[in-house]
Amino acid sequence: MKPVVGATPKVVKSEQEWRRQLSPEEYAVLREAGTERPFTGEYTDTKTEGVYECRACGAELFRSDTKFESHCGWPSFYAPSESDNVLLREDRSMGMVRIEVLCGTCHSHLGHVFEGEGYPTPTDQRYCINSVSLRLIPSP
Structure with a gap:
């Protein structure tokens, strides 16, 4: 995994x-920046209310109230729970330029963020996150 500059x-x-x-x-995705197959992750269609944590270190990343159905095959969120809970870096792999999303606490790979796709969300962003990189803690 490439180091995050300045962090x-x-x-x-x-x-x-x-x-x-x-x-x-989990290791292949979180530490080697792999991707789980679309529509196979345990949280792709989950509607349970709660907090999504990093599966590697337990840091809070996303909340269920920002999760939305994007029909892309991975859980999608329009914002992290706090801006410093995730780090973003340019990813030029696979012949394209994307923005990789990393856990702000342990720098594990979570997925990618996309903008300007026209989803009706407050941020017009889609944090496309691998289920295997998350752990859902349901609300009481």
């Missing part, structure tokens, strides 16, 4: 520690 993670572990903590699929 130091608050949670630092060796890759060996991450491998012990995460399942192979």
